[in-house]
Amino acid sequence: MKKIFTTLMFGGLIFAQAQQTELVFVFFKDKPNKASFYANPLSELSQKSLDRRTQKSIALNDQDAPIEASYIQNVKNLGFTVTDYSKWLNGVAINATPAQIQTLQSQPYVSHVESFVRNPSGSQKALADRPNKWKNMSANKTNFNYGEATAQINQINLKPLHIAGYTGTGIDIAVIDTGFPTVNTGSAFKRLRDNNQIKGSYNFVSKNNDIYNTALNPHGSICLGTIGGYIQNQFVGSAPDANFYLYVSENDDVEIPEEQLYWIEAAEEADRKGVDLITTSLGYYIFDDSRYDYTYADMNGTTTFIARGAQIAFEKGIFINFAAGNEGNNDWHYIITPADNAKVFSIGAADQFGGMATFSSYGPNSAGVIKPDACARGLFTATVLNNDVTEASGTSLANPLAAGGVASLLQALPKSVNLVDVQNKLRGNASLANTPTDQEGYGILNFGKTYNQFLATENIKTTNFSIYPNPAKGFIEVKSSDKIQSIQIYDNIGRLILTSKSSKIDVSTLENAVYYLKINDNTKVEKFIKN
Incomplete structure (x- = not known):
């Protein structure tokens, strides 16, 4: 599948997995030591994370408590390798045979075992049959001037918030993506580095801090650049003063269901740090091993593991932005998960004239929820990479452009603001608020109009x-x-x-x-x- 929604072209490798095993998630029955967490929440969550819950009247629950370490060790003692687990889902991901699954289900600490397999008769795809993950349209360096970069900001009417001083200051954004090469060296990201706006990072694929390696796909760098990049007199991102946590969850070489767990782990870490917003331009529906492939019926917002994880993140008070996908011209045609989740704010790609990019995926989700939620420019969108202004196309660009707008809006609003209300007002002020369509959702976002509506209804005092x-x-x-x-x-x-x-x-x-x-x-x- 074309899971990463830019128009960059990179190579890939086939993933080999023994057919006698399958990826499963082992759900544990409980968290015996949760009382210790409730007695000392700072042992697991930062003060900012706790403050976010207090401000939004979100109570701590058992999802917030750590997994029982002895349960993980018990699974290892049965001979399994455990590298990925989720406290929100309360379990671990492992590869197991049918006989081993039976053994796991009989353990007293196990609630149940759920397989990632959706099509038991599937098989390993041959390299020649594997869909290309990347569209064959390269990102091209160009001589954008500041006015051209501003056009995409003006299309979503974000400039009034920037003028008002709402450029993301104090808002923490987690960008969960591929890698971030050149972010540590490129002049386009120098302002972020100089102002200490990169607050943390981790690679959940390789389980280390290697996020800047030049061998990694720069898709994450391009998405970050759309929000936080800055080149004087040439480019300003949609939330240039926000803080960023950079997390890798995508393995460029393979298409495996484990990547859903990598994202959930990254989202849990983002929650620990107290982020306000997560933005990701990834999505899933087809894998190297076709046993794990999803159908459109699975795009109901609650079936896939990553959709469940994204909803939990939202319920923790984090605004969740995802790209809708680039499948509009393909046989699949539809949005892909987790953009299908009702709580995820999914973004389609508009062109520079306000029409739709033909590649932008169609909704609704299979439960009938209108998707995408809204649109931003995703065709020939200005961004930065390394030292230069560049352009790229895909819902991957539309999504961070919109996410920066959300960050700027969140800065302007009281910390107690209800995120459902924010989503509803963004939809209600978009260009097709009264006539949503399957590809455009509620249309092109209008942040200035949304901010003005909040000014009229909320107790917001901005000046002296x-x-x-x-x-x-x-x-x-x-x-x-x-x-x-x-x-x-x-x-x-x-x-x-x-x-x-x-x-x-x-x-x-x-x-x-x-x-x-x-x-x-x-x-x-x-x-x-x-x-």
């Missing part, structure tokens, strides 16, 4: 100054606790319209519209209406 009268006709006057040295007025797409050093400003010549005003080059703004 006020504007009156508001709405205004001829003049406005700015009252501030600070000495006013300069005033700037911007329109709704971020263009500087007027500057003044006086607290009383003539706005009679402005068109009737919404405007944003800030003083003394402060990042905070106030909105006023000219009518």
